Amino acid sequence: MTDLRTPAVIINFKAYSEVEGDKALRLAQACQDVAGRTGVSIVVCPPATSIAQIAGSVDIPVFAQHVDPFKPGAATGRLTAQLIRGAGATGTLVNHSERRLKLADIGAAVDMCRANQLVTVVCTDTSATSAAAASLKPDLIAVEPPELIGGDVSVTDAQPEVIERTVAAVKRVDDGIKVLCGAGIKTGRDVKRAIELGAAGVLLASGVVKASDPASVLEDLVQFL
Amino acid sequence: MTDLRTPAVIINFKAYSEVEGDKALRLAQACQDVAGRTGVSIVVCPPATSIAQIAGSVDIPVFAQHVDPFKPGAATGRLTAQLIRGAGATGTLVNHSERRLKLADIGAAVDMCRANQLVTVVCTDTSATSAAAASLKPDLIAVEPPELIGGDVSVTDAQPEVIERTVAAVKRVDDGIKVLCGAGIKTGRDVKRAIELGAAGVLLASGVVKASDPASVLEDLVQFL
Amino acid sequence: MTDLRTPAVIINFKAYSEVEGDKALRLAQACQDVAGRTGVSIVVCPPATSIAQIAGSVDIPVFAQHVDPFKPGAATGRLTAQLIRGAGATGTLVNHSERRLKLADIGAAVDMCRANQLVTVVCTDTSATSAAAASLKPDLIAVEPPELIGGDVSVTDAQPEVIERTVAAVKRVDDGIKVLCGAGIKTGRDVKRAIELGAAGVLLASGVVKASDPASVLEDLVQFL
Amino acid sequence: MTDLRTPAVIINFKAYSEVEGDKALRLAQACQDVAGRTGVSIVVCPPATSIAQIAGSVDIPVFAQHVDPFKPGAATGRLTAQLIRGAGATGTLVNHSERRLKLADIGAAVDMCRANQLVTVVCTDTSATSAAAASLKPDLIAVEPPELIGGDVSVTDAQPEVIERTVAAVKRVDDGIKVLCGAGIKTGRDVKRAIELGAAGVLLASGVVKASDPASVLEDLVQFL
Numbered sequence: 001m002t003d004l005r006t007p008a009v010i011i012n013f014k015a016y017s018e019v020e021g022d023k024a025l026r027l028a029q030a031c032q033d034v035a036g037r038t039g040v041s042i043v044v045c046p047p048a049t050s051i052a053q054i055a056g057s058v059d060i061p062v063f064a065q066h067v068d069p070f071k072p073g074a075a076t077g078r079l080t081a082q083l084i085r086g087a088g089a090t091g092t093l094v095n096h097s098e099r100r101l102k103l104a105d106i107g108a109a110v111d112m113c114r115a116n117q118l119v120t121v122v123c124t125d126t127s128a129t130s131a132a133a134a135s136l137k138p139d140l141i142a143v144e145p146p147e148l149i150g151g152d153v154s155v156t157d158a159q160p161e162v163i164e165r166t167v168a169a170v171k172r173v174d175d176g177i178k179v180l181c182g183a184g185i186k187t188g189r190d191v192k193r194a195i196e197l198g199a200a201g202v203l204l205a206s207g208v209v210k211a212s213d214p215a216s217v218l219e220d221l222v223q224f225l
Numbered sequence: 226m227t228d229l230r231t232p233a234v235i236i237n238f239k240a241y242s243e244v245e246g247d248k249a250l251r252l253a254q255a256c257q258d259v260a261g262r263t264g265v266s267i268v269v270c271p272p273a274t275s276i277a278q279i280a281g282s283v284d285i286p287v288f289a290q291h292v293d294p295f296k297p298g299a300a301t302g303r304l305t306a307q308l309i310r311g312a313g314a315t316g317t318l319v320n321h322s323e324r325r326l327k328l329a330d331i332g333a334a335v336d337m338c339r340a341n342q343l344v345t346v347v348c349t350d351t352s353a354t355s356a357a358a359a360s361l362k363p364d365l366i367a368v369e370p371p372e373l374i375g376g377d378v379s380v381t382d383a384q385p386e387v388i389e390r391t392v393a394a395v396k397r398v399d400d401g402i403k404v405l406c407g408a409g410i411k412t413g414r415d416v417k418r419a420i421e422l423g424a425a426g427v428l429l430a431s432g433v434v435k436a437s438d439p440a441s442v443l444e445d446l447v448q449f450l
Numbered sequence: 451m452t453d454l455r456t457p458a459v460i461i462n463f464k465a466y467s468e469v470e471g472d473k474a475l476r477l478a479q480a481c482q483d484v485a486g487r488t489g490v491s492i493v494v495c496p497p498a499t500s501i502a503q504i505a506g507s508v509d510i511p512v513f514a515q516h517v518d519p520f521k522p523g524a525a526t527g528r529l530t531a532q533l534i535r536g537a538g539a540t541g542t543l544v545n546h547s548e549r550r551l552k553l554a555d556i557g558a559a560v561d562m563c564r565a566n567q568l569v570t571v572v573c574t575d576t577s578a579t580s581a582a583a584a585s586l587k588p589d590l591i592a593v594e595p596p597e598l599i600g601g602d603v604s605v606t607d608a609q610p611e612v613i614e615r616t617v618a619a620v621k622r623v624d625d626g627i628k629v630l631c632g633a634g635i636k637t638g639r640d641v642k643r644a645i646e647l648g649a650a651g652v653l654l655a656s657g658v659v660k661a662s663d664p665a666s667v668l669e670d671l672v673q674f675l
Numbered sequence: 676m677t678d679l680r681t682p683a684v685i686i687n688f689k690a691y692s693e694v695e696g697d698k699a700l701r702l703a704q705a706c707q708d709v710a711g712r713t714g715v716s717i718v719v720c721p722p723a724t725s726i727a728q729i730a731g732s733v734d735i736p737v738f739a740q741h742v743d744p745f746k747p748g749a750a751t752g753r754l755t756a757q758l759i760r761g762a763g764a765t766g767t768l769v770n771h772s773e774r775r776l777k778l779a780d781i782g783a784a785v786d787m788c789r790a791n792q793l794v795t796v797v798c799t800d801t802s803a804t805s806a807a808a809a810s811l812k813p814d815l816i817a818v819e820p821p822e823l824i825g826g827d828v829s830v831t832d833a834q835p836e837v838i839e840r841t842v843a844a845v846k847r848v849d850d851g852i853k854v855l856c857g858a859g860i861k862t863g864r865d866v867k868r869a870i871e872l873g874a875a876g877v878l879l880a881s882g883v884v885k886a887s888d889p890a891s892v893l894e895d896l897v898q899f900l
Contacts, residue, residue: 066302516752527741
């Protein structure tokens with residue numbers, strides 16, 4: 001289903017003040033520049049309010065940060081797969097650690113995205129929940145192990161087995177699902193190491209989005225891809 | 226705080242298939258046409274993905290359907306007051322019956338909107354919760370009495386006292402807050418009746434959004450304003 | 451981990467008026483009587499407020515209807531695995547369709563129950579979410595297919611493949627997990643049919659709890675076990 | 676409606692390990708002893724699993740920590756007002772900061788409790804949400820100002836105006852509703868000060884529940900009442 005080229009680097013813009021208004025577009029353009037210069041597959045996930053503007057301006061993939069598992073209808077304040085697709089997104093994060101969903105809703109959201117040609121990246125926390133998510137048949141799974149979130153812990157220095165174990169658990173359920181490393185990535189060396197450990201890419205956020213020179217930071221991060 | 230001209234007619238686009246992609250813009254333009262022809266104060270509430278496009282194209286107020294009570298930051302999939310404002314909205318619905326919030330979160334959302342120059346329309350269900358919402362100092366309260374939701378019950382024929390009781394309960398707490406009637410509006414006569422009962426306007430949805438000719442339906446609805 | 455004897459019949463008391471106050475104990479005693487007369491493995495799931503009284507009075511297993519995925523601590527209004535275990539329950543339903551949990555929370559709840567010697571019965575809706583739940587390693591999975599909920603649809607007459615497909619999907623992930631049929635059971639013949647289709651038992655509710663003579667109804671239901 | 680004698684001291688047992696199993700009963704008995712020795716009105720809020728045992732053993736009021744705003748029926752894992760009342764509770768906390776409810780659900784819960792002769796203590800965070808809660812007509816409101824939660828901040832030393840402002844805001848809406856101070860109480864002097872500031876009592880938790888000698892700590896806290 002997915003035609004997302006890997007290894008992929010996905011940038012989650014979150015709701016940082018650095019992406020309010022037109023700033024989201026400028027960040028997306030910086031990401032596009034790096035993709036152009038380096039040839040690396042880079043995806044941007046702007047706030048929903050900026051999807052249409054960015055999708056109309058850049059030629060790298062634009063994903064939503066979240067999709068609501070609702071059918072079109074009386075669902076005030078909800079963003080369906082159709083609305084996201086209609087705005088120009090070609091994929092979406094699902095179940096991010098800051099936007100967790102119920103199990104049944106993840107299943108429904110993945111099904112609805114598939115029916116609307118949206119690539120799904122389901123976020124998980126442990127190898128057990130990653131294997132669980134694999135049964136729901138998303139395109140990719142981004143694991144954010146609590147052991148690697150926050151602080152200065154990087155996947156290179158600490159706990160590489162978390163990634164290996166998750167990749168193995170996911171592949172055991174469905175060999176076609178790709179795994180992204182969603183935490184513990186601080187440097188280009190970490191990105192390279194995540195790929196060596198079996199990941200098909202990384203999910204990044206503040207390190208790029210809040211940088212004073214995002215293009216330069218991103219270029220460093222993807223240098224070994 | 227609010228400079229929303231009343232009586233006001235607010236159109237909630239919800240997540241209907243009728244407002245996917247560019248269809249939301251065309252509906253907003255139809256609403257703008259009616260506002261122009263009739264001089265009535267009309268507000269549109271498109272899905273978040275269409276706010277920027279519509280706010281950049283029409284000159285009637287554009288409100289969000291929902292705001293997340295989060296500060297700018299690591300809030301994946303959330304739309305802060307800043308993001309909504311940055312997209313061009315000048316107000317937002319809060320606590321719609323299809324998107325209920327916790328009491329503390331309604332208070333936080335209203336405060337955050339006020340700090341970002343967004344008009345707030347807090348939705349409620351009973352005269353008691355309307356009075357409660359009034360203590361949080363939103364600009365408007367839209368009451369959707371369960372007695373008037375669905376079916377063919379209209380505010381004209383049935384239960385006008387629901388509106389009068391809510392207006393009185395809200396004014397007792399804060400005389401500066403305006404009350405909208407959010408259910409039971411089927412015809413222009415219902416709109417007129419709601420105003421006579423003390424409402425400062427109405428909140429409409431499917432009757433307009435799902436109509437084959439929304440402009441014509443809306444023009445009928447506002448004919449006595 | 452589980453020593454739950456199968457085939458098992460689990461009775462979910464829900465929050466029906468028929469189980470308020472001491473009525474829950476009398477219903478549990480009726481279930482115990484049927485277990486004694488028939489030799490069938492019967493489990494009762496009373497409201498949390500009745501667990502201690504019932505666990506102290508009957509000798510059939512008592513399960514909670516829900517466990518909160520919280521550690522002991524400042525968790526007002528939450529029931530931890532320790533509190534449920536401390537009241538005398540030896541297992542619990544998790545993620546019932548009327549009490550859905552986030553994926554990460556199901557994983558956490560199952561782990562906490564295992565650490566506190568509580569048998570877990572994770573409820574699911576489709577074969578995909580059942581397979582997903584299997585990766586979290588609960589003791590049992592009770593599938594409540596939407597196709598079989600409500601109305602007069604029974605597993606015997608309609609859609610037996612829903613059960614077979616779910617059993618197969620779960621066993622593919624973990625052969626040690628037992629599957630219960632959680633919907634579409636109206637008669638003793640349905641119970642028998644569910645077992646033939648690969649289920650290790652059934653999860654029942656209103657049919658027994660709201661019956662004027664629960665013991666008689668339950669005895670009919672288990673007659674072919 | 677309420678016959679809760681004031682000034683009242685309410686002890687929230689939360690889900691601390693100190694109240695698992697029969698330990699909750701022993702703590703409730705210690706509270707009863709202090710009530711007997713001092714004549715102070717003391718209320719205990721044990722986990723739902725211990726309500727029946729404690730209500731059957733002590734003669735001080737037993738309140739639940741939470742009530743679900745559901746009618747009796749198919750509500751797995753939910754505790755209705757009827758179930759809590761049936762277990763012997765005579766009141767309940769509602770909307771505790773660790774168990775927040777939607778505005779409409781607080782309204783529904785208070786109404787359901789009133790219909791079932793349960794005293795309601797709605798918890799709030801600011802003077803605005805306290806005033807809002809007052810419109811829902813609970814018996815008491817317990818304000819837990821964020822400024823007073825955690826650390827060593829006490830109501831005596833810091834920010835007494837938070838209590839005064841909340842009492843005034845609540846009385847303006849409904850003079851019959853009593854206000855409890857739910858944070859910043861460390862010593863007997865703080866309890867006395869809260870009363871002087873207009874509170875009708877205090878809501879306590881870890882200071883008593885996690886003490887090595889709860890009776891002694893509680894006796895100190897109520898010494899000036």
